[in-house]
Amino acid sequence: MGNQNETMDQLEMQLNRLHRSIRLTTERYLEALTGTRYESLKQNQKAAAKVGQLLDRYGLRIRCTECGTPSILRVSARKNATGGVFVFDHVVNGKRTFHGGKSVFPPMHLTEKPPRKANR
Numbered sequence: 001m002g003n004q005n006e007t008m009d010q011l012e013m014q015l016n017r018l019h020r021s022i023r024l025t026t027e028r029y030l031e032a033l034t035g036t037r038y039e040s041l042k043q044n045q046k047a048a049a050k051v052g053q054l055l056d057r058y059g060l061r062i063r064c065t066e067c068g069t070p071s072i073l074r075v076s077a078r079k080n081a082t083g084g085v086f087v088f089d090h091v092v093n094g095k096r097t098f099h100g101g102k103s104v105f106p107p108m109h110l111t112e113k114p115p116r117k118a119n120r
């Protein structure tokens with residue numbers, strides 16, 4: 001049993017290392033988007049959805065710049081912003097909440113996706 005435990009410990013360590021590398025690499029690529037936007041609401045929504053898809057695949061979320069909560073980036077329609085506004089979609093104090101609201105991609109610092117809550 002001793003050897004197997006060691007194997008699992010090593011595997012976990014190795015996976016953690018790889019995961020960290022994925023997170024840092026992704027963060028570096030996303031930096032290029034910060035402060036930019038596409039022309040249309042549709043394009044911005046598509047880009048944000050693609051980011052969300054990739055992050056979800058690797059168990060990552062974006063840290064809200066206002067409160068730090070792990071969140072999903074979305075683009076909402078606004079009358080005065082043709083490309084829409086970027087918002088952090090997250091649950092704060094048990095309530096679905098949106099923070100942010102700039103018309104360009106915010107800084108995207110990545111964090112672990114929180115574990116699923118037990119049945120509620």
Ligand SMILES: [Zn+2]
Pocket residue numbers: 064065066067068069088090098099
């Ligand atoms: Zn927030």
